[in-house]
Amino acid sequence: MPLFTDLARSLPATVPFVGPEALERRMGLKFRARLGANESVFGPSPAVVEAMARAAHDSWAYGDPEQYDLKRAIAAHHGIEPENIAVGEGIDGLLGHLVHLATDPGDTVVTSLGAYPTFNYHVAGHGARLDFVPYRADDHEDLEALIERAKAVRPKLLYFANPDNPTGSWHDAAAVERLIDDIPEETILVLDEAYSDLAPEGSLPPIDLMRPNLLRFRTFSKAYGMAGVRVAYVVGEPGSVSQFDKVRNHFGVSRIAQAAAIAALADQAYLQNAIKQIAGAREELGAIARRANMTPLTSATNFVAIDCGGDGTYARELLAAVLTRGVFIRMPGVAPLDRMIRVSVGRPEDLALFEDALFGAIDEVGRPAG
Amino acid sequence: MPLFTDLARSLPATVPFVGPEALERRMGLKFRARLGANESVFGPSPAVVEAMARAAHDSWAYGDPEQYDLKRAIAAHHGIEPENIAVGEGIDGLLGHLVHLATDPGDTVVTSLGAYPTFNYHVAGHGARLDFVPYRADDHEDLEALIERAKAVRPKLLYFANPDNPTGSWHDAAAVERLIDDIPEETILVLDEAYSDLAPEGSLPPIDLMRPNLLRFRTFSKAYGMAGVRVAYVVGEPGSVSQFDKVRNHFGVSRIAQAAAIAALADQAYLQNAIKQIAGAREELGAIARRANMTPLTSATNFVAIDCGGDGTYARELLAAVLTRGVFIRMPGVAPLDRMIRVSVGRPEDLALFEDALFGAIDEVGRPAG
CATH class of the missing domain: 3.40.640.10 (Type I PLP-dependent aspartate aminotransferase-like (Major domain))
Incomplete structure (x- = not known):
């Protein structure tokens, strides 16, 4: 007789999200900007x-x-x-x-x-x-x-x-x-x-x-x-x-x-200020995407999904190249959304690191085919 | 069709433990000693x-x-x-x-x-x-x-x-x-x-x-x-x-x-010291129980169960009378263990409050029948 239920044994050992700390350990680096988990680096009050x-x-x-x-x-x-x-x-x-x-x-x-x-x-x-x-x-x-x-x-x-x-x-x-x-x-x-x-x-x-x-x-x-x-x-x-x-x-x-x-x-005053900072960072993320000739989706959140203009394979390659440059971001896992990368808001210095990493990544993996 | 499962609807809305804060609100008092949840008032390092x-x-x-x-x-x-x-x-x-x-x-x-x-x-x-x-x-x-x-x-x-x-x-x-x-x-x-x-x-x-x-x-x-x-x-x-x-x-x-x-x-040095303080308080709780002509159970934990010498009804009455005196303790819910009250360790001032409350409670509810 098995110790755990049929259901439990049928479940995969995968987790919904791999944490940035786990990525750092696997990749042997420390992220310089943490923009993948839709956290707010502006922090609590x-x-x-x-x-x-x-x-x-x-x-x-x-x-x-x-x-x-x-x-x-x-x-x-x-x-x-x-x-x-x-x-x-x-x-x-x-x-x-x-x-x-x-x-x-x-x-x-x-x-x-x-x-x-x-x-x-x-x-x-x-x-x-x-x-x-x-x-x-x-x-x-x-x-x-x-x-x-x-x-x-x-x-x-x-x-x-x-x-x-x-x-x-x-x-x-x-x-x-x-x-x-x-x-x-x-x-x-x-x-x-x-x-x-x-x-x-x-x-x-x-x-x-x-x-x-x-x-x-x-x-x-x-x-x-x-x-x-x-x-x-x-x-x-x-x-x-x-x-x-x-x-x-x-x-x-x-x-x-x-x-x-x-x-x-x-x-609430702090919250209102944070919302302003988040909105500003969202604008800047959009501007970065456009400077990279990519399409930012209009966002009502603390992140921006960026359509990289290719397919899931391209976005995954680009994402990996951004990660190796020390910037933690994520992307949707399922087509057709997986043509995007997803970048959380950050301070100006975080976004500058992302922009550098994005341009470096594009240099590395090239532009999407077609 | 019901919104929740048959199982969910069959479950009672009771909770495993009523918190001391809830008791305070219902009783309209503030506990002066919190000795019911097997917490350690000695605190963390x-x-x-x-x-x-x-x-x-x-x-x-x-x-x-x-x-x-x-x-x-x-x-x-x-x-x-x-x-x-x-x-x-x-x-x-x-x-x-x-x-x-x-x-x-x-x-x-x-x-x-x-x-x-x-x-x-x-x-x-x-x-x-x-x-x-x-x-x-x-x-x-x-x-x-x-x-x-x-x-x-x-x-x-x-x-x-x-x-x-x-x-x-x-x-x-x-x-x-x-x-x-x-x-x-x-x-x-x-x-x-x-x-x-x-x-x-x-x-x-x-x-x-x-x-x-x-x-x-x-x-x-x-x-x-x-x-x-x-x-x-x-x-x-x-x-x-x-x-x-x-x-x-x-x-x-x-x-x-x-x-x-x-x-x-x-x-670990702090832990060892806490363990010593807990052991000392346990001894004192036993001494208080004996001074009240009750029987402390030998304990390897951070609390002492005290056999009040009566049945569950008596222990519940005694417990209520301790609570109204501003000292939070608990008791086992099921017979035959419910002839006991259960008191967590505390600082000397907490235990003194408990002793006062216990003697006052005994004065109020009397000694168990038989």
Whole structure:
């Protein structure tokens, strides 16, 4: 008799993302710029760093498993109730719990082909079946096709990111609300809004638009600059978000993470400034791409996807050549998005390193054929 | 069609442990001593606090999902290989992953009646069936009965804590090795060694005793005083510990937690001193119990279970009366262990508050009948 389940033994040992530290070890170099994981090198507010240092002294004690103060702070920030919120160890952790709660082995889950690999990883980890809808030709998630597919296969979960990763594209609120209204009532819409703080005005449905089958995921990892802290939340109707209490790791959100998130919410001036810096860096990334005769996609996130003008093989070669020049970036894994590289925002010095590396890489691997 | 699975909807909304903060809110008081969660108020090493404050500055970046440096530090500490180690967000998080990996709904899992509630919570959360073996009359886990039961029902998992929570008791290494040797090969022994740093000499099997069906759980939450940081690990054969890579939240162990754990391992002098302080506080807790004409159980942990001399009803009344006096303690939930209260170690001032509260509580609720 095997020790682990058939499902566990069927799963690959691959991970959704290889970390930059792992790449450094394998390549035998240190990255001089870290622009691959959609982190924000602008960092958290100094008030957040201070709150974490203070909380470090108290970290002999477990954090509040009810995350009472943090939930109230989030609720106040959005003008909703604490009962509308579940907090977890990043969106990744919350997605894992949701797949656990909502799918049985063999159930169908719909997502876009090339969308968030970690969501797919959790779906596979629970034995559910992924059903993919291609992106539109203009590199947007295909809302109409997602709705159609959901009506046809009536999935347990439908994943949709707005703004989107890895393209940086977005839909307006009216379109997202159509998705919310048109999918089957028995399908949970997994609305990943990790980049919501960076979303253009008019692209987010009101936060108090609630449906039993709507769960919206927000994080402190992106605009708030706290990826390494691990704190995110889900917003929805109390009956749905309370399901997370049945399976979550109650003490998993550390004392430091809770203090940090509360401090971050309290410093909206810093957030607004970070959003400005991110927007500026995004512009500069676009300019770099154009100087390299490549096409930056318009982005509502903290990264820019750059269409390199060739196919996946070319983009992979170019990416490898950028990496060897000490600049960490990533790229979408699946065609046709894999004709792009994806570069996160950075400080001027980070972007200068990227530009050097990109031009050096183009010199090395040449221009795409055709 | 329901939004969540039959299993999810069947699960209670109760949590394994109510946090002291929640009790404070419900009772409308602030605890003056926090002695209920087996935390270590002696705290982490100052070097750990400093490492966390330093890491806070870098927490715009995700932590290393391979936890390379931390795994190497743990491996060096134990004289084993990094491939023998999986790291997670506390033992709780790792237990959840293990239940996910090793059980299908309806599978049987064996544990002691009154042992770790959070393990049971994860088993229930995955639809497996708990099979309970009573503690021995001397309040030790019943090794012989556990072995017998495992041979009879051939469970997927057998949970065993050494030293034990909530009794504080322990078995010697030879007895544990008999358990390891005698259970079915297809049963994974979940050897919870959260309190191993406090275990008497001769009670832990050598750490390099490896079996495919043996997983040993260690944590920085107890003797290292880092409960609020959320970092723990599992030790086992590479083929078994690598299973965790298939379902874990790869970025879940925060950058700060990884830095903290590395710093903690590097300061063994502080750990040894903490162990001495914990042992002293344990002695004092025993003396307090005896002064109250109650029976402290001999403990190899950072807490003392005190037999109040009555039944569960009496202990619950006494516990409530201690809580209202501003001292947070807990008690086992299941008979016959529920005749005890469980008090974590503390500084002299914490223990003095507990003694006052205990004597006041006895004055209030009286002595047990009989």
